[in-house]
Amino acid sequence: MLKTYICVHVHEDGDNELTKRELTKEQGISLIYEGDLCFNVSVANRKLTKELLDYGNEPEDIKKAIEYIMKAPVNESCIVGKV
Numbered sequence: 533m534l535k536t537y538i539c540v541h542v543h544e545d546g547d548n549e550l551t552k553r554e555l556t557k558e559q560g561i562s563l564i565y566e567g568d569l570c571f572n573v574s575v576a577n578r579k580l581t582k583e584l585l586d587y588g589n590e591p592e593d594i595k596k597a598i599e600y601i602m603k604a605p606v607n608e609s610c611i612v613g614k615v
Contacts, residue, residue, distance in 0.1 A: 537570040538580055538601055539563060548587055550580075550601045551609040573602065584612060 534554045541549045553570070555563070560570040571580045577598060584594045593613040600615045601608065 535560075536573045536606065538573060538576045538598075539568045539570040540580070540583065541568045542587065547614075548584060548589060548612040549609055550597055550612065552601050552604050552606050554606050576602070589613060 534556060537553050537555050537560055539551045539553055539560075541551065543549060552573075555570065563570055569583065571583075580598060581594055584597075585591065589612045593615075596615045597610055597612040600610050604610070
């Protein structure tokens, strides 16, 4: 069964990219092994915010990025701080 997730990829330059994806649980787990973290949209706001704060992002940038990606279509991406 597919569920909607917000996945975080940390680039080598330090940028945090958020991507909205529809994945099975197994696909989400495999992305973890590739270095991405995936958050179910039902908990993404709280847990994702905490994770992005831990990465050193500014609260206002996090808020804008999460608002953007939650409204975005599946497979859309954005960089935190550049929305």
